[in-house]
Amino acid sequence: MTARTIFVTGTDTEVGKTLVSTALLRGLRSAGHRAVGYKPVASGCARTPTGLRNDDALALQAAGTPGWRYDAINPYAFAEPIAPHVAAADAGVTVLPDRLDTGHARLAAASDWVVVEGAGGWHVPLNAECDxxxxxxxxRWPVLLVVGMRLGCINHAVLSARAIRNAGAPLVGWVANLMPPLQPRVEDNLACLAQVLGVPPLARIPPMPDAELALNPEPWLARI
Structure with missing residues (x-):
C-alpha cells in the first residue's frame, strides 16, 4: 500500500501546528498505522553537539514511529527564528523542493502515513521562486488547517481556507486550537467559523491539552 500524506498548515505562526501534528501521529499509531512526521524546513534551532535541532521537529520525531534519524525528519534546519527563506539566505543555502521531495519519498517508502508540518502559514516562501x-x-496532498482561536482568527482562517482552495489543494478540514488565555466569546467565534468555512471543526484542542494528546484519525480518513 502506498503511503498517504497530509499537510498541516496554520492561520499563522505559533497557532498549534506541532500540537495537532503530533496528536495526529499518536492517533494514527494507536490505530495501527506506521506514521512519521516531517518538518521539511525549520528555523529557530538550537545548537547541540549533534547539530542544529528544532523543538517542533524533535516533537514530531518523538511522536512518530521510532527509528528515524533527525535529519530525515528535518532536512533543512536554521538557527535564527526568522522566516525560513531569510534564514536560509543568511546561511548561504537555497531550499530546494527536489530535496524536500526526496526526503518525503524516503519516509513514505517505509510508512503508511506521513504528516508534513509547514512553517508559519500557507504562503510562507521556501525560496525566491517557490513557497x-x-x-x-x-x-497533490490534502491540507489540514489549524486555526488558533484568538483575536483576528476569523479573518485569518477565511483567507487561509480561500487561498488553499483557490490553489487547487483539497482542504480536508480545520482544527480549532483553543489557546490560553481562552478567547472571549469563543463559542460565538467557533459558530461563525463553522458557518463561513462551511464545516464544523474536525477537532477542538482544549486550552491546556494533555502532553500525550492523541487525535482520532477516522474523521480525517473519511475525507481523504
Missing part, C-alpha cells in the same frame, strides 16, 4: 503552497499543490 509552501506551490510545493504542496504540486504534490
Amino acid at each position: 509552501f503552497a506551490d510545493w504542496v499543490v504540486g504534490a
Whole structure:
C-alpha cells in the first residue's frame, strides 16, 4: 500500500501546528498505522553537539514511529527564528523542493502515513521562486488547517481556507486550537467559523491539552 500524506498548515505562526501534528501521529499509531512526521524546513534551532535541532521537529520525531534519524525528519534546519527563506539566505543555502521531495519519498517508502508540518502559514516562501503552497499543490496532498482561536482568527482562517482552495489543494478540514488565555466569546467565534468555512471543526484542542494528546484519525480518513 502506498503511503498517504497530509499537510498541516496554520492561520499563522505559533497557532498549534506541532500540537495537532503530533496528536495526529499518536492517533494514527494507536490505530495501527506506521506514521512519521516531517518538518521539511525549520528555523529557530538550537545548537547541540549533534547539530542544529528544532523543538517542533524533535516533537514530531518523538511522536512518530521510532527509528528515524533527525535529519530525515528535518532536512533543512536554521538557527535564527526568522522566516525560513531569510534564514536560509543568511546561511548561504537555497531550499530546494527536489530535496524536500526526496526526503518525503524516503519516509513514505517505509510508512503508511506521513504528516508534513509547514512553517508559519500557507504562503510562507521556501525560496525566491517557490513557497509552501506551490510545493504542496504540486504534490497533490490534502491540507489540514489549524486555526488558533484568538483575536483576528476569523479573518485569518477565511483567507487561509480561500487561498488553499483557490490553489487547487483539497482542504480536508480545520482544527480549532483553543489557546490560553481562552478567547472571549469563543463559542460565538467557533459558530461563525463553522458557518463561513462551511464545516464544523474536525477537532477542538482544549486550552491546556494533555502532553500525550492523541487525535482520532477516522474523521480525517473519511475525507481523504
